[in-house]
Amino acid sequence: MKPILEVKHLRTQFKTDIGIVKAVDDVSFDLKKGEVLGIVGESGSGKTVMGMSIMGLLPIGKNVSVSGDVIFGNENLIEKKERYMRDIRGKKIAMIFQDPMTSLNPFLRISTQLIEIMRRHLDISKQDAKDRAIELLQLTGVPQPKQRVDDYPHQFSGGMRQRIMIAMAISCDPSLIIADEPTTALDVTIQAQVMELLHKLKDQLDTSIILITHDLGVVAGFCDRVHVMYSGKIVEKASTNELFEDPKHPYTKGLLKSIPRADSEIKGELYTIPGQPPLLVSLPDGCPFAPRCEFVRSECTVSYPPISNFSHERNVHCWLYGDDANE
Amino acid sequence: MSGYVIRRILGTIPTLFIIVTICFFFIRLAPGGPFDREKAIPENILRNIEEKYNLDEPIVVQYARYVYSLLRGDLGPSFRYADRSVSEYLFRSLPNSMLLASLAMGIALMIGISSGVIAGYKRNTLYDYSFMLFAVFGVSVPSFVIGPLFMYFFSLQWGLLPTSGWLSGRAGVLTLVLPVISLALYYVATMARLSRASTIEVLQSDYIRTANAKGLSPSYILTKHVLKGALLPIASYFGPTFAAMLTGSVVIETIFRVPGIGVFFVQSAFNRDYTMIMGTVIIYSTVLIVMNLLVDIIYGILDPRISYS
Ligand SMILES: Nc1ncnc2c1ncn2[C@@H]1O[C@H](COP(=O)(O)OP(=O)(O)OP(=O)(O)O)[C@@H](O)[C@H]1O
Numbered sequence: 001m002k003p004i005l006e007v008k009h010l011r012t013q014f015k016t017d018i019g020i021v022k023a024v025d026d027v028s029f030d031l032k033k034g035e036v037l038g039i040v041g042e043s044g045s046g047k048t049v050m051g052m053s054i055m056g057l058l059p060i061g062k063n064v065s066v067s068g069d070v071i072f073g074n075e076n077l078i079e080k081k082e083r084y085m086r087d088i089r090g091k092k093i094a095m096i097f098q099d100p101m102t103s104l105n106p107f108l109r110i111s112t113q114l115i116e117i118m119r120r121h122l123d124i125s126k127q128d129a130k131d132r133a134i135e136l137l138q139l140t141g142v143p144q145p146k147q148r149v150d151d152y153p154h155q156f157s158g159g160m161r162q163r164i165m166i167a168m169a170i171s172c173d174p175s176l177i178i179a180d181e182p183t184t185a186l187d188v189t190i191q192a193q194v195m196e197l198l199h200k201l202k203d204q205l206d207t208s209i210i211l212i213t214h215d216l217g218v219v220a221g222f223c224d225r226v227h228v229m230y231s232g233k234i235v236e237k238a239s240t241n242e243l244f245e246d247p248k249h250p251y252t253k254g255l256l257k258s259i260p261r262a263d264s265e266i267k268g269e270l271y272t273i274p275g276q277p278p279l280l281v282s283l284p285d286g287c288p289f290a291p292r293c294e295f296v297r298s299e300c301t302v303s304y305p306p307i308s309n310f311s312h313e314r315n316v317h318c319w320l321y322g323d324d325a326n327e
Numbered sequence: 328m329s330g331y332v333i334r335r336i337l338g339t340i341p342t343l344f345i346i347v348t349i350c351f352f353f354i355r356l357a358p359g360g361p362f363d364r365e366k367a368i369p370e371n372i373l374r375n376i377e378e379k380y381n382l383d384e385p386i387v388v389q390y391a392r393y394v395y396s397l398l399r400g401d402l403g404p405s406f407r408y409a410d411r412s413v414s415e416y417l418f419r420s421l422p423n424s425m426l427l428a429s430l431a432m433g434i435a436l437m438i439g440i441s442s443g444v445i446a447g448y449k450r451n452t453l454y455d456y457s458f459m460l461f462a463v464f465g466v467s468v469p470s471f472v473i474g475p476l477f478m479y480f481f482s483l484q485w486g487l488l489p490t491s492g493w494l495s496g497r498a499g500v501l502t503l504v505l506p507v508i509s510l511a512l513y514y515v516a517t518m519a520r521l522s523r524a525s526t527i528e529v530l531q532s533d534y535i536r537t538a539n540a541k542g543l544s545p546s547y548i549l550t551k552h553v554l555k556g557a558l559l560p561i562a563s564y565f566g567p568t569f570a571a572m573l574t575g576s577v578v579i580e581t582i583f584r585v586p587g588i589g590v591f592f593v594q595s596a597f598n599r600d601y602t603m604i605m606g607t608v609i610i611y612s613t614v615l616i617v618m619n620l621l622v623d624i625i626y627g628i629l630d631p632r633i634s635y636s
């Protein structure tokens with residue numbers, strides 16, 4: 001089956017005072033209909049910028065450039081004009097953002113913010129849109145939706161606001177939802193509830209989801225496949241099971257080791273990957289993870305490792321697998 | 328809301344009383360008195376004058392006398408101008424200053440905000456650069472330069488507008504044009520700069536990113552999502568600024584000979600005209616208090632997170 005989204009050689013660069021920031025650097029992947037893809041990486045690895053690039057939300061110009069292909073349906077979104085993208089955004093592709101506390105407009109009622117997106121994309125009367133807004137709030141688990149639909153964002157907790165954001169995202173029945181760390185800003189118990197809601201909606205609605213997160217724990221049991229991102233590049237691709245059972249890239253191994261586990265025998269401090277993720281400006285040749293890698297070899301600092309394919313949609317960029325994988 | 332407004336208005340009474348009290352005694356502490364400069368006055372006549380104005384009584388008695396007349400709405404006689412009372416002078420000139428200020432403020436709000444918001448929205452375009460250049464000019468050129476310049480070109484050189492003559496003669500309302508524009512220029516410029524900055528800030532906020540991610544049109548986003556947030560900083564600037572403008576703009580009023588209240592603020596202090604000083608202080612405080620209340624009400628209307636009850 002033809003994938004619903006194909007991203008090919010996506011590059012997003014920002015010109016800044018300290019140099020060119022390669023926030024997304026040659027990223028390619030695809031997504032099938034109804035599939036849930038996890039994009040995992042540390043803070044600053046370019047996940048949000050990638051999502052914004054797909055949505056065409058970046059102010060492209062003198063200091064911001066996006067190149068590559070984003071094939072959605074039969075169209076290459078990268079070539080499309082802003083006017084065309086406005087019809088796609090919110091209707092065909094919806095995005096849920098990282099911080100629900102600041103992502104809703106504090107000056108407008110929830111009803112206004114839900115109705116406006118439906119009125120923009122669907123042929124629907126104001127009253128019908130409002131009725132549907134109440135239904136959506138019901139569906140996403142906002143209590144007393146009828147009474148509360150006209151409240152303002154500050155009258156809701158963070159978890160409730162994220163549910164409202166989700167209601168907004170699904171309001172026009174998009175075929176793709178990009179959820180950018182939808183639970184990062186929330187308390188742990190609320191995180192679980194919001195993930196549960198996404199689970200439920202995933203089964204009810206026939207949408208594909210890109211779940212961006214820095215928490216591999218969120219990925220398990222939700223995503224079909226996972227791509228690990230490091231300094232603007234996808235360094236490993238795997239199905240969720242494969243990734244947890246047999247991580248290949250040292251960075252993925254580190255991420256897995258740093259998930260807190262209830263069954264862990266070792267009490268005490270959690271593992272953390274040593275060092276800091278690199279600034280995405282004037283990266284040195286070689287593997288960007290090399291300075292933090294415990295398996296570092298001489299070739300790692302010389303050039304970026306080529307792709308090593310293990311099977312279909314299972315590959316890694318790491319010198320450790322340079323020779324034996326491609327047989 | 329209305330309960331809140333009533334409570335706030337009642338709350339101003341003690342504030343005003345404290346201001347009046349402090350002011351009354353402070354003025355008397357300043358060296359010199361209202362009749363000092365008339366050197367030639369013989370001792371006995373001076374004593375007569377002082378007796379007439381009750382200046383010979385103990386200061387506490389004078390204070391009680393002043394508060395008593397104040398409660399009946401009387402600001403007392405001027406020590407300087409014998410023919411009319413302080414109330415007559417001030418309330419005759421205040422409307423002129425208020426008209427001048429309101430027209431200038433109206434222009435500042437309309438032109439300043441709209442051009443500032445557009446400049447912020449079209450940031451770093453030719454429109455933005457040229458308008459902000461004008462704004463720098465408007466902020467940095469003082470009114471005592473602008474006023475005479477305008478007068479020179481528009482009245483003397485081109486004969487388009489009258490130089491002065493507030494609302495009188497055949498020119499009528501045309502006499503308003505030059506003083507209003509000269510006064511407004513600075514405020515147009517500051518309002519434009521303020522609203523440009525706040526528009527840029529709002530445009531970078533997460534909720535505008537959300538609005539864009541919903542595919543809403545730019546004009547809808549600007550009017551519905553950006554404007555309210557961008558207006559908030561303007562509201563807090565508006566209050567005290569308009570209070571200062573309403574109570575007279577001495578420079579503009581002097582240049583264009585507007586019979587406004589501004590001159591009394593300056594002259595009364597020089598003349599040690601105690602009652603006139605008190606009158607101007609009371610008027611300014613009242614206007615300022617009312618403006619602050621107005622700002623709070625505007626905030627309550629703009630920002631749903633603020634509720635008065
Ligand atoms: N407008 C911009 N101008 C310059 N650099 C930018 C801009 N936006 C993002 N970046 C840089 O791009 C890099 C990737 O940022 P991004 O927000 O995508 O990271 P992220 O993976 O989403 O991190 P987090 O987990 O913290 O959300 C960062 O180094 C950031 O500083």
Ligand SMILES: [Mg+2]
Pocket residue numbers: 047048049098180181
């Ligand atoms: Mg992010």
